Amino acid sequence: MRYISTRGQAPALSFEEVVLTGMASDGGLYVPETVPQLSHDDLAEMAGLSYAEIAFRVMQPFVNGEIDDDTFRRLVTEAYATFSHDAVVPLNQLDANHFLLELFHGPTLAFKDVALQLLGRLLDHFLKKRGERAVIMGATSGDTGSAAIEGCRHCDNLDIFILHPYQRVSEVQRRQMTSVLADNVFNVAIEGNFDDAQAMVKASFADQSFLNGTRLVAVNSINWARIMAQIVYYVASAVALGAPRRKVSFCVPSANFGNVFAGYMAYRMGLPVERFVIATNANDILHRTLAANDFSKQELKATLAPSMDIVVSSNFERLLFEAYDRDGAAVAELLARFQAEPTALAEAPLARLRERFASHSVDDATILEVIREAHHRTQEILDPHTATGYRAAERERGDAAVPMITLATAHPAKFAEAVVKAGFPGVPLPPHMDDLLEREERYTVLPAELSAVQQFVVENRR
Ligand SMILES: Cc1ncc(COP(=O)(O)O)c(C=O)c1O
Numbered sequence: 001m002r003y004i005s006t007r008g009q010a011p012a013l014s015f016e017e018v019v020l021t022g023m024a025s026d027g028g029l030y031v032p033e034t035v036p037q038l039s040h041d042d043l044a045e046m047a048g049l050s051y052a053e054i055a056f057r058v059m060q061p062f063v064n065g066e067i068d069d070d071t072f073r074r075l076v077t078e079a080y081a082t083f084s085h086d087a088v089v090p091l092n093q094l095d096a097n098h099f100l101l102e103l104f105h106g107p108t109l110a111f112k113d114v115a116l117q118l119l120g121r122l123l124d125h126f127l128k129k130r131g132e133r134a135v136i137m138g139a140t141s142g143d144t145g146s147a148a149i150e151g152c153r154h155c156d157n158l159d160i161f162i163l164h165p166y167q168r169v170s171e172v173q174r175r176q177m178t179s180v181l182a183d184n185v186f187n188v189a190i191e192g193n194f195d196d197a198q199a200m201v202k203a204s205f206a207d208q209s210f211l212n213g214t215r216l217v218a219v220n221s222i223n224w225a226r227i228m229a230q231i232v233y234y235v236a237s238a239v240a241l242g243a244p245r246r247k248v249s250f251c252v253p254s255a256n257f258g259n260v261f262a263g264y265m266a267y268r269m270g271l272p273v274e275r276f277v278i279a280t281n282a283n284d285i286l287h288r289t290l291a292a293n294d295f296s297k298q299e300l301k302a303t304l305a306p307s308m309d310i311v312v313s314s315n316f317e318r319l320l321f322e323a324y325d326r327d328g329a330a331v332a333e334l335l336a337r338f339q340a341e342p343t344a345l346a347e348a349p350l351a352r353l354r355e356r357f358a359s360h361s362v363d364d365a366t367i368l369e370v371i372r373e374a375h376h377r378t379q380e381i382l383d384p385h386t387a388t389g390y391r392a393a394e395r396e397r398g399d400a401a402v403p404m405i406t407l408a409t410a411h412p413a414k415f416a417e418a419v420v421k422a423g424f425p426g427v428p429l430p431p432h433m434d435d436l437l438e439r440e441e442r443y444t445v446l447p448a449e450l451s452a453v454q455q456f457v458v459e460n461r462r
């Protein structure tokens with residue numbers, strides 16, 4: 001298995017190389033050259049297996065023998081042993097055909113743990129094997145940051161720099177990052193928004209000369225390993241509901257598009273999926289593109305679902321690559337136009353996307369309404385991101401024979417503002433975090449300027 005760039009120009013990489021990098025040198029993102037297939041029998045045999053065993057089976061073809069099976073199985077098992085629920089990602093039935101896939105039982109209470117608990121271990125494995133050190137630069141709208149720190153902090157070969165938008169993440173999210181006082185962890189609050197932070201990370205990958213040869217690694221979903229690990233829960237949940245004999249649909253709160261793209265990969269591997277429903281908050285570029293072919297940037301809005309406050313959605317590029325029949329030049333040309341002016345997708349690729357994807361945008365007032373309504377119906381308090389998915393799923397539910405699985409992407413305790421505004425007293429943090437609000441914090445506020453950020457990295461890396 002080799003990995004190729006969505007822009008068609010960068011050299012193909014091995015699995016190890018793709019894990020130890022970020023963006024491709026042509027500005028694209030890496031995807032597998034061919035999509036491994038899960039046969040009907042492969043899927044049927046997964047029924048009743050542990051999450052870790054399903055994870056091993058789904059991901060092993062991507063690893064391509066570059067880690068021996070025993071070691072890879074151990075890394076996977078250790079990664080998912082950190083989750084507080086025996087099922088790792090339990091399915092919670094809301095009604096006859098609507099299920100919540102709870103992805104928030106990992107150490108930092110968001111779906112990002114699923115991939116980052118494994119990515120940290122993969123990085124540790126490869127860097128130790130090579131005797132190399134590396135610098136991580138990551139951008140976060142709140143959840144990736146703490147999950148990356150938690151997943152990578154024990155890797156002595158890594159220095160971790162996480163950029164978050166100053167005063168635009170929740171207090172719990174900020175403290176989850178800034179209260180980790182380890183020598184290799186550096187939190188930077190950028191005076192800008194998530195798009196500014198992500199653009200600086202991408203610019204640092206495009207020109208790494210400021211690091212004088214030290215390897216730069218991505219923990220955002222531009223790193224293929226993030227997508228790979230997220231494919232697993234689509235397979236596991238569908239199998240639990242009867243796949244491959246029965247189709248399912250998924251509804252995915254979306255922004256940077258890594259999550260739903262992982263689902264699409266599961267579908268391409270052979271999982272019978274009827275439909276993916278993309279839920280956005282008021283930052284609705286994904287919905288506008290699918291519904292109205294309006295692929296244009298709008299001003300980023302601060303919403304009650306802050307982790308989805310993103311305009312430039314990285315992984316949409318990976319889906320465009322598929323929709324444009326893997327024509328890297330066409331993708332590069334479209335994305336150059338997108339950066340410069342409002343644009344639109346060509347008709348055939350858009351039609352292809354619409355065959356499998358639907359979308360809905362959910363505003364703040366509706367998020368609050370959904371949190372109240374879902375509590376009334378199910379006694380569950382949803383986090384505001386999951387609430388966007390819940391509403392989109394309710395709007396889109398069709399054939400009752402096809403279960404709808406809505407991805408519950410975070411624990412409500414992380415988002416007190418929305419929960420309190422919806423009329424609830426708040427949700428307690430789990431015991432391992434019950435003193436979070438008293439812990440000492442350390443972070444540095446910097447202007448949203450690439451040179452300031454890169455200078456900080458150079459001065460602080462060990
Ligand atoms: C809680 C939560 N839900 C949903 C999303 C959207 O996921 P994605 O960026 O993979 O589309 C994010 C982050 O982006 C998130 O942190």
Ligand SMILES: N[C@@H](CCOP(=O)(O)O)C(=O)O
Binds near residue numbers: 145221258
């Ligand atoms: N919502 C994310 C944004 C970054 O997304 P990623 O999946 O590319 O890491 C966050 O919480 O940081």
